Amino acid sequence: MNTLIKLFFVIIILPKVMFAQTSKKNYEYNIDLLHMSNDEVRVSFSPPKNNLKQGKFVIPKLVPGFYQAMNFGQYVSDFTAIDKNGKKIMTERLDKNSWMVYDLSRVKKISYQVADGWDSLEKESNEARSAGSMFIKDSVFVINYNSLVGYFEEMKDIPYQITITKNKDFYASSALDYKQKNKITDMVWAKDYRELVDSPVLYSVPDTTWLKIGHTKVLVSFYNKKERNYSKTIAHEIENILKNQQAYLGGTLPVNKYAFLIYYESSNENGFLGDGLEHSHSTVCLYRSGSMKFLPNALNRVASHEFFHVVTPLNIHSGEIQHYDFLNPVMSKHLWLYEGMTEYATIHMPIKQKMISLEDFEKSLEEKIRGMKAFDNTLSFTEISKKSMERQDQYMNFYLKGALLGLCLDIRLRELSNGKIGTQDLMQMLMKKYGAGKYFNDDDLFDEITKMTFPEIRTFFRDYIEGTQPIPLKEYLEKAGFNYDEATGKVTSLPNPDAKQMVLRKAWINQ
């Protein structure tokens, strides 16, 4: 009997004690999507156990992937802190995105209202909506946690436990695993704030399709007010792209799970609007157009680029990215890598995998060259990367000249290695050396890559990425058997390439 009672206690008491201990170290959040008022969501949380006299609570000013202040704190109102007896504790709003909470060790609960950043894609807006949140009661919620959840500067790198109250037929589409507690309650955990913000969620009646690409589980989730059965059509397109990306990346995709969260709005206008933001294990795509016909094609392009971000920055990034400061972020020098190399892979993969013709590839190069000419190409790429917040006017060039610099680097590497090594191999080597948990020092990357490859590559970086020498497109394309006419902007295959050019071209684009 004695043993039985002991056993009983061990089983019943122990989990409770363990839960109490771990929960004290978490941020425990409650978000209510079911009982909304004035188009606002009620959010509350208990801070982690602490001995602090006061603490600075932060809602992000901006998030990774964007380079302009978005001030997510502007959507927060009615910020209140109470102690365990329900008595108010003093708080003070410091600016748009931060609050001082006094007597923090006594605070039992903090609550506030959150308004959404957008309701529809209809109105013109300079704000990137893919980083914000939208709520339509009983219909759909696009949630980026940076607009709902915050952190204390004194208590960073702490896990989050989020409890969400939602409509009973709603499903949480996300890269994180949501556990259903009951029909109207979900729970989700994130190891820290960075991971939570990196994992948006689409809440709605599900229109979802799962794919399996190698060992990677891919969720395609679609929302449109009228069309409730379209994820399968889109998943079919995405599957083709991902299989080619898998081959391009050497046979395996470097993530176990990935989610495409697609919100689509019908309109009566011509043309279309697209807005997307990539994350480590998911991407949010927002579209608005008069017809759904364009969607598969538009998604093809966006999905391919966004998915290639699983290589960089997810698996290759600097300390500035790993320890991102949501209030005053320090920018990295290496946007040529994060966006330039990602976009280069997006245009290189289709020709390497024989998905498009040589003419189509030449056209895609001409498009990049034409686009690049609208920007100031006499600036140092590492400098405008470091100052990307001030140099918004040059930012798009990372997708244009940045991709073409990737092309030149690829040709140079293949030339120096007799065709054995290109940027595909370089990215694999960098992923092996660094990976998701290990960052590089911003100042050391060029030297590290040089050590892994050839001394001549240091000169390439010095001249064209750090320096301001014009991109050597004509010279490099000729090495691989192409003519680039600088006057007309045309790229064409040389009619009689020599053996050396043929070998390099084969190694570079498999043609």
Ligand SMILES: [Zn+2]
């Ligand atoms: Zn990108």
